[in-house]
Amino acid sequence: MSEPQKVRIVAFLCRWCSYAGADLAGVNRTKYLPNVFPIKVPCSARMDPELVLKAFAEGADGVLLAGCHPGDCHYLRGNYKALRRYNLLKKFVTQMGIENDRLRLEWISASEGSRYAEVVNDMTSKVQKLGPLKWRREIAIEA
Amino acid sequence: MKPEPAAKPKVAIVLGATCSGCDYSLLDLGPTLLDVTDAVDIVYWPTGIDSKLEDLEAVPDGGVDLILFDGAVVNEDNLEMARLCRKKAKILAAFGSCGAYGGIPGLINTGSPKKILLEVYQKLPTFTEKSESPAFEGENALPKMLGQAYALDQVVPVDVYLPGCPPPLKLVASLFTDVLSGKAIPKGTYYASNRAVCYECKRVKENKDITTLHRYHEIQPDPKRCLLEQGMICLGPATRGGCDAVCCTQNQPCRGCLGPLPNAEDGGSEMMSALASIIAVSDENKDSDYSAIFNNLNDTVGSFYTFTLAKSTLGRRKVD
Secondary structure: OOOOOOOOEEEEEEOOOHHHHHHHHHHOOOOOOOOEEEEEEOOHHHOOHHHHHHHHHOOOOEEEEEEOOOOOOOOOOHHHHHHHHHHHHHHHHHHHOOOHHHEEEEEOOOOOHHHHHHHHHHHHHHHHHHOOOOEOOOOOOOO | OOOOOOOOOEEEEEEOEOOOHHHHHHHHHOOHHHHHHHHOEEEEOOOOOOOOHHHHHHOOOOOEEEEEEEOEEEEHHHHHHHHHHHHHEEEEEEEHHHHHHOOHHHHHHHOOHHHHHHHHHHHOOOOOOOOOOOOOOOOOOOOOEEEEEEOHHHOOOOOEEEOOOOOOHHHHHHHHHHHHOOOOOOOOEEOOOOOEHHHOOOOEOOOOOEOOOEOOOOOOOOOOEOOOOOOEOOOHHHEEOOOOOHHHHOOOOOOOOOOEOOOOOOHHHHHHHHHHHOEOOOOOOOOOOOOHHHHHOOOHHHHHOOOOHHHOOOOOOEOO
């Protein structure tokens, strides 16, 4: 069997819950696939659609967004805003031809280290099935 | 014709992939157009005067003071014209939203050229019979498609931008005034306001809490109140002003033809972010996933990137 495809997943993790959850996964020495690049953001609502689009355009094969469970947001309503943006963004990227599994929103609390590992493993295997996203980075003229 | 003491500035208006609406909009100048044509020497303008491409080619390089390039670049013919214009022009202006941002032709970047041709020549619901795709080779061949649509500045360096669909006449007039007075125009100048359309819109803006989104034809909006607050997708907050909010004055939401604001890289995503943020969180929908409100949104790309897709972050087409 051939080597699994090397896909890159950018994860925007909220600093209060999901990043702490990812930390816990590390402290617990939970093993999970190494394809994810975590980025700490102050709140899941900080996830501007532009950051996600940029990640896709610059070579990410998948983007994972993670924040606190509904009702647990440190800033009260941040994750609701993230959820609304995600739904709109999802419609946009689908129309642009990016597959459904490449963009995912999950609620991961600070105590859910194992769940973080599960989500990463699950998403990585799904994106690996789809293969790399070949988005053209440079503006080049086909002649 | 009387001999002129000083040489008049030479102007050309060149077409790319365009509907020519920008050209025709110049006719709205009315009798003033005659003053303009007296003040400048139009060397090439296929829609307006009897001129051939040879007339433009005959001018020495850098000999045309102002070229307005109207349209996006989607095929080899447009590309050749764009390169020729760059060679001949002192000031090359991307004229209209298509030249400046890719415009409506830029929307083909959602699919491959093959898919587009199939759609246009075989699948259109208005066709009763399927027609054959045009020939791209051999005699009478059409120019080859480039595979995606480009804004003018993605293929050649551009000096000034005159966005708009069509560009508001007062902005066109200010460009002509600057050129005629010989003023030095900094490279990359946008002939549009640096502030959003909302600054020019007279509607009452109160509390933004949307519960439903409406499509253009579905409601008759209240002429006094902000259209966004009434649940219409109005791109005003993420779009350059300069048009005196002409669409909003006519009870139509802004579609974003003057392009993203100076500090926004991707106007459409800014607007998506803004629109999603003003959807009301109430007790009823607190536990919902907020996806139902977007069900009425049939064309997300077309709604947020009507004119700017070719220059947006994801607008560059995927490799198939």
